[in-house]
Amino acid sequence: MLDKRLMKLPGIKKIMVMLAGLAVLQALFIIGQAISLSLAITGLWSGKNLSEVIKWMGTFAASFVGRQLIELVRDRMLDKFAYSSAQQIRTTLLNKIFKLGPEVVQQVGTGNITTMTLDGIDQVENYIKLILSKVMNMMLIPWFVLATVFVFDWESGLVLTLVFPLIIIFMIILGYAAKSKADNQYAKFEMLSNHFIDSLRGISVLKYFGLSKKYADSIYTTSEQFRKATMSTIKVAILSTFALDFFTTLSIAVVAVLLGLRLINEKIFLFPALSILILTPEYFQPVRNFSSDYHATLDGKNAMTAIYNIIDNPGNKSESVKINPWTEQSQLTINHLDFNYQDSFGVKNLKLNIQGYNKVGIIGMSGSGKTTLINLLSGFFTPERSDIQIDNSNLESLNQADWQKQLIYMPQTPYVFHKTIRENVAFYHPNASDKDVRLAIEAVGLTSFVDELPDHLDTVLGEGSRALSGGQAQRIALARALIDSGRKIMLFDEPTAHLDIETEIDLKDKMLPMMDQRLVFFATHRLHWMKDMDYILVMKHGELVEQGTLEQLQQNNGPFVELTNAMIGGEADV
Amino acid sequence: MFKNDTWVKPYLKQYKRPLMLAVFLGIIAVACEVGLMFNSGYLISKSASLPINILLVYVPIVLTRTFGIGRPVFRYMERLVSHNWVLKMTSNLRRRLYVALEPQAVFFNQKYRTGDILGLLSEDINHIQNLYLRVIFPAIIGGSLYVVVVILTGFFSIFFGLSMLVLFGFVVFVIPMWSVAANGARHAQAKVMKNNLYGNLTDNVLGISDWIFSQRGQDYVELHEKSEAELHEVRDNILKFKRRRDFLVQIVFGVIVIVALIWTGNSFDGVHGSGMTNWIAAFVLGVFPLINSFEPLSQAAEESSNYQDSIKRFNELPDATKKPTETSELTSPLTIKVDHVDFSYSVESKQILNNLEIKISAGEKLAILGKSGSGKSTLTHLLRGDLIPDEGQVTINDIKTSDLNDEIDQYIGVINQVPYLFNTTIANNLRIGDETASEDKLWDVLERVGLKEMIKRLPKGLDTLVDEAGLRFSGGERHRLSLARILLKDVPIIILDEPTVGLDPITEQGLINTFFNQLDGKTVIWVTHHLQGVDSMDKVIFIEDGQIEMQGTPTQLNDTNQRFRDLKAIDAGF
Structure with a gap:
């Protein structure tokens, strides 16, 4: 019933012992409360004055307050414990995410990562809070109450003992029934419930086709279908709550009637009978509390599983190797490199030897493995088999701090943080001077743009603030890279694919000087860049099918010529 | 929050009958629960007074069983009716939301580029569902129950009725209002902080590759933890208030039990069941089931501030007013x-x-x-x-x-x-x-x-x-x-x-x-x-x-x- 991972939380043993102690104490107060109340009522019933039963009323009040105080103390303790546990899990998770980097983000999705870190952790916190106390109460309090009932009257005790397993069995059976019913309808449910958001997202298409007005009724009809499907599942799903309610109230009724009959036959007195009657609901209360929070705990449990899937991800375990800063004489040799995605091929059999400051173009059709190669070179992906050497160091993968700190990486759509221009540009060097920032901005041709803004360098960029065009975002990213002159290796992944041709030309003028005195890998399908490359790699179906200088490749009349002819000629109807 | 509202209130009126049915069933369910304890208390007391004929307790015996079965059955029906009502309302709400958005359909991709406004709006509908199920329905049922309790007890005695008016008034009105006043703003603040965290984390997860290359990931984790700590401070205050308030609510219930004891003890004279003494147990035990129905009201009221944004967002949507469309046939060729x-x-x-x-x-x-x-x-x-x-x-x-x-x-x-x-x-x-x-x-x-x-x-x-x-x-x-x-x-x-x-x-x-x-x-x-x-x-x-x-x-x-x-x-x- 309790997750194994819960039992590994630091401090859990102590908490469990305290919770057990509090549960026992609370059980005693519950019993005291029932007995004193019965004594007071029996006293009044038998004709005593209020003043004669005042001590029992006092005891009742004291027990009642005691019980609630325990609740208060327990909640306080659990609130604290749950938060500190959740906080530790969150820190571990975040550290892991920011260590594993894009690989895990790509696998899990940005949205899922943020939801997991924020809502997921909250759910875990809630889960820890609920499950520990509810389970402990359910396992301890009923026994104490039942024992008391047995002391007063074994027949009532027997009734209560028999009902309990009955409740559990029914709840399990009905739980399964509801689950299988829900599972059966799951696909239909998904579709019906996503229909609305799907319609909203496609609303412009509907409008363009003149269907949007008419579609309003379809939304209503689908929603109504969803209502009917949901109701038929709910009918079964809440049966388990019904069963719990039913057995609880029915047991109270049965106990009351049996007690009544035996009272008439003078087999039992009013005081024990009344105590039993008051205790009966208390006997069921912990299991009712548990079941009412069951769904919240399920959410928490699922969230916890998802979070631990990331935390337990071993990630790239390649040993850290010392790599010298890249110089004119440095040499990167890849004798062998294999990488596969889960469901498709990636890159195989790669052989490559690059020396010093060279501009290496990577060309190929979409899906030929250009981006995969860049991701392997950046160390975001870890190869399955590899034989890589940089100078004299042997590496398993390029996921090496010494390598990554030399990299400048430029994706198709570089990310601009929701920060000021200064912070964005100085991202790699938070302590860079304003002068350096200005110089970098000048170099990428953004000076007039920045000067026109009212807040200049302090203008906040990114979503919801000052939005940038694709070209401007590229320039900011370039400036970011420029400020760190120690970075001698540049990786470009189709940086101009989304840009209009004139912006591309402007940007090219800014980029080319930056590429001098650096090692550059430039993946693109825009052919004009090839003239500026010292060396070209041609990718096809994940394989490096040809490499050489532009002249060599043009003379070879091989895959490169075939590819470029198709690109220019445009005869292919793919 | 409901002033000038056209998205929540009208539906309460539009489907008045099923709504009233749900409320009625809810009240009957609680009445059965109260009736069960009330009647059982009377049954045992009456039996203990050794009636000459078993037929004298025949009616309470039958009633006990009826109430015992009635409570789960009515509760089950109430849940079905209220869920059905809410889903029905959802169908209408969805259609209306769609119609309100339709005129601007073409601009969605541009106008609301920031954030997923569509996802947000469709989420809002779920929030409104919860508002109905968790706040509005329990509030209506609780309020109606309050009136019934006060009238019935007032029928027996003005003193008793007045004290119930005051005491239950605390639980039904005063404490919930106090909760809203004390914690409403905190909830709103926590929500804003959480939204900021969401935006922030998404921003930085999207830019994760830059964190990796700059090798400053640890910095971000620390930054995030700092914001989380600030959020925790607000939430901690919410929880602290909640624990104390819950304790106070329970104490009020304790006082109600004592008042019931004092009033019955004073006004029902007799010895061993003669006179009205058999009703003492009935009145006192009848109080306990009410605790379960009134207890969640404060929390529900407090959380109602969480729904404010959703209601506001809906009410800010343009009202769909249909332009009269005059059709003009165009004949080709079209210039x-x-x-x-x-x-x-x-x-x-x-x-x-x-x-x-x-x-x-x-x-x-x-x-x-x-x-x-x-x-x-x-x-x-x-x-x-x-x-x-x-x-x-x-x-x-x-x-x-x-x-x-x-x-x-x-x-x-x-x-x-x-x-x-x-x-x-x-x-x-x-x-x-x-x-x-x-x-x-x-x-x-x-x-x-x-x-x-x-x-x-x-x-x-x-x-x-x-x-x-x-x-x-x-x-x-x-x-x-x-x-x-x-x-x-x-x-x-x-x-x-x-x-x-x-x-x-x-x-x-x-x-x-x-x-x-x-x-x-x-x-x-x-x-x-x-x-x-x-x-x-x-x-x-x-x-x-x-x-x-x-x-x-x-x-x-x-x-x-x-x-x-x-x-x-x-x-x-x-």
Whole structure:
């Protein structure tokens, strides 16, 4: 019933012992409360004055307050414990995410990562809070109450003992029934419930086709279908709550009637009978509390599983190797490199030897493995088999701090943080001077743009603030890279694919000087860049099918010529 | 929060009957629970007074069983009725939300680029569901119950009735209001903080590769933890208040039990069941079940502030007012005229189009080029009449496009940069173009766009859900499907709004070939960001700063315009 991972939380043993102690104490107060109340009522019933039963009323009040105080103390303790546990899990998770980097983000999705870190952790916190106390109460309090009932009257005790397993069995059976019913309808449910958001997202298409007005009724009809499907599942799903309610109230009724009959036959007195009657609901209360929070705990449990899937991800375990800063004489040799995605091929059999400051173009059709190669070179992906050497160091993968700190990486759509221009540009060097920032901005041709803004360098960029065009975002990213002159290796992944041709030309003028005195890998399908490359790699179906200088490749009349002819000629109807 | 509300309140009135039924069932369920304890208390006391005949306790025995079964049955029914009600309301709410959004459908992608407003709105509907189920219904039931309790107890004694009025008044009104006052603002604050965390974390997860390259990931984790700690401080105060408040509520219940004891002890005289003494246990035990019904009210009231944003967002949506549509039949050939058009999105913002003049004759193929932000997309919206020019007019055969209202879809079709495919079958996605299209017609059109072979190979063919095939549909294929839809619709004018951005040149050229082969004879307005394929156009226009910078047939431009030649040379490669 309790997750194994819960039992590994630091401090859990102590908490469990305290919770057990509090549960026992609370059980005693519950019993005291029932007995004193019965004594007071029996006293009044038998004709005593209020003043004669005042001590029992006092005891009742004291027990009642005691019980609630325990609740208060327990909640306080659990609130604290749950938060500190959740906080530790969150820190571990975040550290892991920011260590594993894009690989895990790509696998899990940005949205899922943020939801997991924020809502997921909250759910875990809630889960820890609920499950520990509810389970402990359910396992301890009923026994104490039942024992008391047995002391007063074994027949009532027997009734209560028999009902309990009955409740559990029914709840399990009905739980399964509801689950299988829900599972059966799951696909239909998904579709019906996503229909609305799907319609909203496609609303412009509907409008363009003149269907949007008419579609309003379809939304209503689908929603109504969803209502009917949901109701038929709910009918079964809440049966388990019904069963719990039913057995609880029915047991109270049965106990009351049996007690009544035996009272008439003078087999039992009013005081024990009344105590039993008051205790009966208390006997069921912990299991009712548990079941009412069951769904919240399920959410928490699922969230916890998802979070631990990331935390337990071993990630790239390649040993850290010392790599010298890249110089004119440095040499990167890849004798062998294999990488596969889960469901498709990636890159195989790669052989490559690059020396010093060279501009290496990577060309190929979409899906030929250009981006995969860049991701392997950046160390975001870890190869399955590899034989890589940089100078004299042997590496398993390029996921090496010494390598990554030399990299400048430029994706198709570089990310601009929701920060000021200064912070964005100085991202790699938070302590860079304003002068350096200005110089970098000048170099990428953004000076007039920045000067026109009212807040200049302090203008906040990114979503919801000052939005940038694709070209401007590229320039900011370039400036970011420029400020760190120690970075001698540049990786470009189709940086101009989304840009209009004139912006591309402007940007090219800014980029080319930056590429001098650096090692550059430039993946693109825009052919004009090839003239500026010292060396070209041609990718096809994940394989490096040809490499050489532009002249060599043009003379070879091989895959490169075939590819470029198709690109220019445009005869292919793919 | 409900002042001037038109999204929540009206539904309470609209479906008054099922709502009243739900409330009635809820009250009956609680009444049965109270009745069970009340009646059991009476039954045991009466039995203990040793009635001569068992028939004297026959009625309480029967009632005990009735109440015992009644409580779960009514509770079950209440849940079904209230869920059904809420889902019914949801269907209406969804339709209404859709209708409110529909007029602006075309601008969604631009206007609400930041954040997922659609997801947010659809989430809001779930929030409103919870508002009904967790706040409004319990509040109505609790309030009604309060009235019943006070009236019934007042019927026995003014003193008792008044004390219940005050004590339960605390639980039903005073403490919930106090909770809202004390914690409402904190909840709102916590929500804002959490939203900020969401935005922040998303921002930084999107930019994760930069954190890795800058090797400052640890810095971010620390920063995030700091914000979390601030949020925790607010939440801690919420919890602290909640623990103390819950304790206080329980103490009030304790006082109610004592008051019930004192009142019954004072007013019901007698010895061993003579007089009214058998009712003592009944009244005292009857109080306990009420605790469960009244206890959650404070928490519910406190959390109601969480729903405020959703209600506000809905009420801020424009009210859908239908413009009277007068249909004007256009007869081909259709000539489009952009006549001295000025346009800016608002008075303050910069002018997008400036005295623009274009004439497009029937069957003409026009390419529009320009940097991003030059007004290309704005022009397409003006052509469709979704935007109205500040000065000048856009006409088809001398009728303003904005006057064509919803008839415009008969004449102009649009293919976007990112064609939306609905999460349904391929056939349904195609039939958006023509709802009555036969299967043969669908295959025919798929053949024309070059997808027939591929879809034939899918096991479920036309009935494949696009989502299942989502991985298989590449960018180019999505555009082909979108073209198929347009072909089914068979409109005379087609706007292609940068449909090939980001595709590799071979895929792009293939797609362009298909587009123009299949759209032969129609007017095509092609917005594009570079020059691949423009040679097959009748006319090319470059827009810059809201005006036409150059125009002519591709041959003319090639012969006379140096800039055009330069761009073309670069675009071609080498």
